[in-house]
Amino acid sequence: MITALLFAASAVILIVAAELFTNAVEWAGYRLRLGSGATGSLLAAIGTSLPETIVPVVALATRSPSADSVATGAVLGAPFLLLTLGAAFTGVAVLLRRGRRELVLDRRQPRRDLGVFLAGFSLALLCILLPFPLRVTAGTLLLMGYIAYVVRTLRSSVPDEEMPEPLHIVRWIVREEPHGVLIALQLVIAVGLLVLGSQLFVGALDSVAAALSISPLVLALIVAPMATELPESLNGVLWVRSGDDGLAFGNIAGSSAFQATVLASIGLVFTSWHPGVDGLIGALLALLSATFLLAVLWRGRARGFVLALAGIPWLGYVVAQLVTGGHLAR
Incomplete structure (x- = not known):
């Protein structure tokens, strides 16, 4: 009963938070004169990446016996779920919306965002074989790579001229362009609610995982990312519904580049x-999922059904873990 209530409460909080967040991000991008692609790939991506960034940091700070496994699993599991289930949710949203049943983007956006992910994540995996000093060097290179990605994204951005819907927290008071402080306030509230909703959700999933005796690493690979990646997935669905394909995909692919x-x-x-x-x-x-998405979006458009297929690797992995009792490698 308690677990069911946690699931319900987290769902309500996450839906409200996602609506507040998408609205505030649209206004932030408008005020900063950014295009939808840059707004999704940078502002939305960084904001919604806060939960998955918190997970490894908190795990390492606790210095518990499983901290290293949880942190490593969170780092690897976040993009895995995002590029599979997150992309699949976007595909389903495209299928269910009225009118155009395909995702249409500036073709430079998936090439840029997914290209950064493939390069960065491949380097990170190669570091499994390297000693600590070289890993530190690689980590520095990755940070420099993200800075270069931000600069490139900003330079290629074309401002949107259409004003977003009224800012939610003052929509009945202020009808014209809201002050930057109000936009920032709504963003802070939204991110706080996203973190709270994610924590409630992962708490409920923890109970289920404990009952199934799933190992800490598998828990971090599957359960924690399910909570931390919910914001990106929900935001993507809302933006697809409103026809903002660049924002929807940028939130997912930009988050993967950050991760x-x-x-x-x-x-x-x-x-x-x-x-x-x-x-x-x-x-x-x-990596396989990112390569698949890059291939199908190479020309900047893909049908919702094709995007929905991206969820198959994650579902297969989860089923395999459940069948083997969380010991797939054995």
């Missing part, structure tokens, strides 16, 4: 970076 560089650098420097076979399988599937 493959900034988040991966945390793993390289502050963990032993030995994910084991389970973690390696999840990471390789993430």
Whole structure:
């Protein structure tokens, strides 16, 4: 009963938070004169990446016996779920919306965002074989790579001229362009609710995982990312519904670029970076999924049904873990 209530409460909080967040991000992008692609790939991506960044940091700060496994699993599991289930949710949303049943983007956006992910994540995986000093160097290179990605994204951005819907927290008071402080306030509220909703959700999933005796690494690869990646998935669905395809995809692909560089650098420097076979399988599937998405979106458009297929690797991995009792590698 308690678990069911946690699931229900987290769902309500996450839906409200996602609506507040998408609305505030649209206004932030409008005020900063950014295009939808840059707004999704940078502003939305960084904001919604906060939960998955918190997971490894908190795990390492606790110094518990499973901290290293949880942190490593969170770093590897976040892009795995995002590029599979997150992309699949976007595909289903495209299928269900009225009118156009395909995702249409500036073709430079998937090439840029997914290209950064593939390069950064591949380097991070290669570091499994390297000693600590070289991992620190690689982590620095990843951070520099993300800075270069931000600069490139901003330079290629074309401002949107259409004003977003009224800012939700003052929509009945202020009808014209809201002050930047109000936009920032709604963003802070939204991110706080996203973190709260994610924590409630992962608490409920923890109970289920404990009952199934799932190992800490597998828990971090599957359960924690399910909570931390919910914001990106929900935001993507809302933006697809409103026809903002660049924002929807940018939130997912931009978050994956952040995770493959900034988040991966945390793993390289502050963990032993030995994910084991389970973690390696999840990471390789993430690379496979990113390659699939890059191929189908190479020309900047893809049907919703094709995007929905991206969820198959994650579902297969989860089923395999459940069938083997969380010991797929054995």
